[in-house]
Amino acid sequence: MTVQTVNPQRRLRGKPRGRDLDPGELDALRRLLGDERERPSLRRRDLLIEHLHAIQDARGHLPLAALRALAAYMKQPMAAVYETATFYAHFDVVHDDQAAPPAITVRVCDSLSCQLAGAAALKAELEAGLAPDEVRVLRAPCMGRCEQAPVVEVGHRHLGAATPASVAAAIADGDLHPAPLDWPRLAAYRAAGGYALLDACRAGSVTVESLMDDLEAANLRGLGGAGFPTFKKWYFVRQEPGPRYCVINADEGEPGTFKDRYYLEREPHRFLEGALVSAWAVEAEALYIYLRDEYPGLHRVLAEAIAELEAAELVEPGYVVLRRGAGAYICGEESALIESLEGKPGKPRHRPPFVAQKGLFDRPTLVNNVETVYWIPVIHERGASWFADQGRHGRKGLRSFSVSGRVKRPGVHLAPAGITLDELITEYCGGMADGHRLAGYLPGGASGGILPASKADIPLDFDTLQAEGCFIGSAALIVLSDQDDLRAVATNLLAFFADESCGQCTPCRVGSEKMLTLLERDTWDVAALERLAQVMMDASICGLGQAAPNPVLGLLKDFRGELAAQNLIIKG
Numbered sequence: 397m398t399v400q401t402v403n404p405q406r407r408l409r410g411k412p413r414g415r416d417l418d419p420g421e422l423d424a425l426r427r428l429l430g431d432e433r434e435r436p437s438l439r440r441r442d443l444l445i446e447h448l449h450a451i452q453d454a455r456g457h458l459p460l461a462a463l464r465a466l467a468a469y470m471k472q473p474m475a476a477v478y479e480t481a482t483f484y485a486h487f488d489v490v491h492d493d494q495a496a497p498p499a500i501t502v503r504v505c506d507s508l509s510c511q512l513a514g515a516a517a518l519k520a521e522l523e524a525g526l527a528p529d530e531v532r533v534l535r536a537p538c539m540g541r542c543e544q545a546p547v548v549e550v551g552h553r554h555l556g557a558a559t560p561a562s563v564a565a566a567i568a569d570g571d572l573h574p575a576p577l578d579w580p581r582l583a584a585y586r587a588a589g590g591y592a593l594l595d596a597c598r599a600g601s602v603t604v605e606s607l608m609d610d611l612e613a614a615n616l617r618g619l620g621g622a623g624f625p626t627f628k629k630w631y632f633v634r635q636e637p638g639p640r641y642c643v644i645n646a647d648e649g650e651p652g653t654f655k656d657r658y659y660l661e662r663e664p665h666r667f668l669e670g671a672l673v674s675a676w677a678v679e680a681e682a683l684y685i686y687l688r689d690e691y692p693g694l695h696r697v698l699a700e701a702i703a704e705l706e707a708a709e710l711v712e713p714g715y716v717v718l719r720r721g722a723g724a725y726i727c728g729e730e731s732a733l734i735e736s737l738e739g740k741p742g743k744p745r746h747r748p749p750f751v752a753q754k755g756l757f758d759r760p761t762l763v764n765n766v767e768t769v770y771w772i773p774v775i776h777e778r779g780a781s782w783f784a785d786q787g788r789h790g791r792k793g794l795r796s797f798s799v800s801g802r803v804k805r806p807g808v809h810l811a812p813a814g815i816t817l818d819e820l821i822t823e824y825c826g827g828m829a830d831g832h833r834l835a836g837y838l839p840g841g842a843s844g845g846i847l848p849a850s851k852a853d854i855p856l857d858f859d860t861l862q863a864e865g866c867f868i869g870s871a872a873l874i875v876l877s878d879q880d881d882l883r884a885v886a887t888n889l890l891a892f893f894a895d896e897s898c899g900q901c902t903p904c905r906v907g908s909e910k911m912l913t914l915l916e917r918d919t920w921d922v923a924a925l926e927r928l929a930q931v932m933m934d935a936s937i938c939g940l941g942q943a944a945p946n947p948v949l950g951l952l953k954d955f956r957g958e959l960a961a962q963n964l965i966i967k968g
Contacts, residue, residue, distance in 0.1 A: 415492075421465035428454055432469055439470045442757075444739030448481055449689075449720055457488040457496050476740075483741035483898075485537075485723030486689050498529060500567060503536035503549040504558075507651040508842065508874055508888050509800040510538075513545035513557075521560045522548075531567060537725060537892060538651040539690045542800035542874075543807045552692045574693035577661055582704040585665040591710065593776045594669050597676050602776070604634070604677050611772070613780035615792040619655075620645055620728070620765030621840070621869040623858035626772075629762060632752045633678045636760035642675035643756060643763045645733055646687040646694075649725035650841035651892060652872030655796040656766035658808040660694050663770070664701045670769030672711065678762045682714075686733050688721045695720060725896040729938050730763040731755075732898065743900045744938035765870075767796055789814040789855040795868075797856070799825055801875035802832040814855040817873065821852075825875075832877035836955065840869030842889045843943035846876075846950035848958075865949055882955055883964050886948055887915050893944035904941025907932040911945065920959075922952055922968035 428450055432438040447470070451462050458481055467474040481487045490496055504510075504519040522533045541547045544556025548563050551572025555562050566572075585591070596602040608627040617623040633640060648656045660667055675683040687695055698718055705711045724742045726732045731745035734755050745751075755761025771794075775783050784792040791814025800806045804826035811824055817837055821827060828834055834849040839856060845866030847854070854860060861867050876885065894908040911928055914921065929945035936942045951959065956966055 415460075415464060417464055417468050418461050421459075421461045422468060425451075425462065425465045425469050429469070441470070441472065441739045442737060444470065444472070444477065444480055445484070445722055445736065446719065448484075448487055449722065452487055456499060457490045459496075460489065460491050463489070480739065480741055483724065484721075487722055498532045500531045500551060500572065502526065502531055502533045502563060502567075503539075504533065505537070505539045505541075505545070505547040505549075506535045506888070507538035507542065507892065508838070508885060509542035509652060510546040511884070511888050512801055512874075512876075512880060515546040518546050518548070518558060518560065522563060525560055525564070526567070537723075537896065538649060538653075540648060540654045540657050540688065542652050542654055542798065542872075545800060545806075549690075574696070577693050577697055579661065579664055579697055579701075582665060582701070582708060585663075589777070590665055590773075591669050593773045594672050594676070594710070597673055604630070607673070607677065607772075607776065610775060610780045614771075614775045614783040616768065616771060616775060616783065617793075617858060618765055619767040619771075619796070619870065620648070621650070623868075626764070626768055629752065629764070630674070630677050633760050633762040636753055638679060638760070639681040640678050640760045640762070641756040642671070642678055642680035642683045643730075643733065643737065643761055644671050644674075644683070644685045644766060644769065645728065645730065645763055646685055646691075646766045647721050647728045647733060648766070648870065649688060649690075649728050649896075650843065650870050650872055651889075652800055652838065652841040652874045653798050653870045654872075655798045655808050655870070657691055657694065658796070658798075659767060659770050660691075660697065664694075664697050665704075666773055667766060667770045668698075668701055668705065668716070670772035671764070672716075673772055674762060674764055674769050678760075680762065681759075682717055684717045684719060684737055684756065686719050686721060686727070686737060689723055724898075725892075726898045726938070726940055729940065732938070733763070734761065741898070743898045746937065787813040787857070788819075789816070791855055791857040791860070795857065795871050797824075798870070798872045799875065800873070801837075802829045802834075802877040802880070803827070803875050804829055813857045814860070816855060817852040817875075820856070820873070821875070828875070828877065832879060834875065835878045835880065835958065836876045836882075838872070838874040838876075838947065840867050841872035841874070842892055843939070843946060844869045844872070845946040846885075846955075848954040851954070865946065865953065882951060882959055882962060883915065886951055887912060889947045890915055890944065893940060897940060901935070901937040901941065903932050903935040904937070904944070907936070907941060908944050911948065915948065919965040919967050920952075922966060925949075925952065 430438050452458055463477050467477045481489050488497055504515055506515050539547050546558050548555045548558035550566040553572050553574055611627040616626045702716045706713045721727055727736045727742040729744050730751050732742040736742040751761045751763055786794045793813040794810055795813045797809045799809055809824040836846055836848045838846050890912040894912050897904045897908050899905045929949055932945055933942050
C-alpha cells in the first residue's frame with residue numbers, strides 16, 4: 397500500500413477570489429443609502445439602479461470600489477452589479493487604475509434634429525474652448541428637447557439653442573441643476589375638477605366596463621408608438637390572475653419625440669389621475685412610473701406631485717413608485733423597461749409570454765404611455781365623441797405631433813389625426829423655415845422611415861403609412877429641406893441605432909454596425925443593403941433592430957435622384 401503525503405508547501409486559499417472589499421466604502425454606502433442590516437428591504441434587486449444613481453449623484457462617478465461595496469451591501473454577485481452599471485450610458489464606471497472624470501460633464505445632443513441645427517460644429521468648438529482637465533465634452537443621444545436644437549446638458553442643466561457662449565456662461569454660473577418648473581399644484585387641479593374621475597371610479601359610480609366602452613368609442617390607442625387600443629390592453633391584463641401591476645412608460649427616447657415631456661411639464665396631475673385610473677382598472681398592487689433620466693426637472697415635479705397625493709390621502713404612501721432610467725433608448729420597449737425596473741440591464745424579453753401575462757416581478761402588468769393616460773380624464777369629462785370627432789381624412793381623434801427640423805415653429809402641435817404634413821406645416825408650424833424648401837420628412841422619428849416631399853399629402857395616423865414602408869409611431873416629425881445632406885441623415889440615424897442596440901441579438905448588434913459601415917462608403921450597394929435589412933427585420937428580437945433599416949430603405953426607394961445630386965453613387 398502506497399501512502400501519499402501532502403505537499404507541505406501547498407496551502408488552501410484563505411479568501412475568495414476577487415478584489416478585497418474596502419470596509420470604508422461599505423460604511424460610506426450605509427451612510428448614503430441606509431443600513432441594510434436594519435432595513436433588509438434595501439437589498440431588493442429592483443433597487444439596484446436607484447442605488448447606482450445615488451452613488452453617481454453623490455460622487456459624480458461610480459468607482460469600482462463602490463461597486464464592490466454595493467455588491468456586498470445587496471448580497472448580489474459583483475458581475476451582476478458591474479453588468480448593470482456598465483449597460484447604461486449615464487453611469488460612469490471608473491476602474492481602480494483610472495482617474496475620476498472632471499467635475500463637470502457637458503453633453504452635446506447629436507440626434508438628427510440637433511445635427512441639422514449644427515451640433516457637430518458646436519461640439520468641436522466646445523472641445524477646443526473648454527479646459528479638458530476641468531470639463532469633459534461628450535456626445536449624447538436625443539434629450540427630448542428637439543424643438544430647442546441644438547441642445548446641450550451642463551451637469552443636469554439643459555440649454556436650448558445652445559452656443560459656446562451660453563455653455564461657458566452656464567459653467568461659470570456653477571448651477572448645474574435644472575431650473576424649477578412652474579406647474580399647477582394639487583389644490584388648483586382639484587378646484588378645476590381634477591380627480592373627479594378617480595373619485596367616481598373608487599366610489600363605484602363609474603365602472604371599468606363603462607370606462608372601457610368610452611375609450612373604445614373615443615378610439616384611444618397607445619400613443620407611445622404601437623397604437624394598440626387602450627381598452628383592449630386593459631381587458632387582456634384584467635383576464636390574468638392577480639396580483640397585477642401598472643407601469644407608465646415615460647422613457648420617450650425616440651429621436652424627435654418630446655410630447656410626453658410637454659404634457660408632464662404642464663399638467664402632471666392630469667397625467668397622474670389618468671395613471672391612477674389605469675391602475676384602478678386592472679386592480680394593480682402598485683403603480684410604477686419609469687421616467688427617463690434626461691428629464692431631471694420632471695423627476696422633481698413628479699416626486700412633489702406624488703407627495704401631494706399622499707399628503708391628501710388620495711393614494712397610500714408608497715403606492716406610486718417613481719423610478720429613473722439611466723440613458724438607454726432600448727428601455728422604451730416595454731419588456732426592456734420591465735427588466736430595468738427590476739434592476740437589470742434593459743434587454744428585451746423573448747415573447748410570448750407578453751408583459752400582460754408575465755411582466756413586472758413575473759406578474760401580469762399593464763404598460764401605458766404618458767400621453768395615453770393623460771387623455772383618459774379629458775375623454776371622460778368631454779365625452780368620447782369629442783375626442784373621436786376631431787380627425788381628418790377619415791381618421792378619428794387627436795394626435796400630439798412633436799415637430800422639429802426645418803420649420804418656423806417647431807414644438808408640440810395638437811392636431812387632428814389624419815392631418816397631412818403639408819397641412820400641419822401650413823396651419824400649425826408657420827411654414828418652412830426661411831430659405832428652406834421641403835425635401836422629405838420622418839413621420840415617426842428615427843425608426844418610422846422617411847418620405848419625400850411628393851408624399852406630404854398622406855394622412856398622418858396609425859395604419860396610413862405602412863404601404864410606404866413607414867409608420868407614425870409616437871408622431872415625431874422631423875422635417876428635412878433641400879439643403880440637408882441625405883447621406884449624413886442616414887448615417888446619423890444608423891449610428892444612433894448601432895449605439896443604442898442592447899447587444900442581445902446578433903442581427904441587430906452586428907447588422908446595425910455593418911449597415912452603418914456600408915452607408916459611410918461613397919458607393920451604396922443596394923443589393924447588400926437590402927439583404928442586410930431583410931435579415932435585421934426578420935431575425936431581430938425587438939423593434940429596434942427590426943425598424944433600424946427603415947430610413948435607409950426609404951431613401952433607396954424615393955430619394956435616388958436626390959442622393960445622386962449629392963454625389964453619392966448608387967450601385968444596383
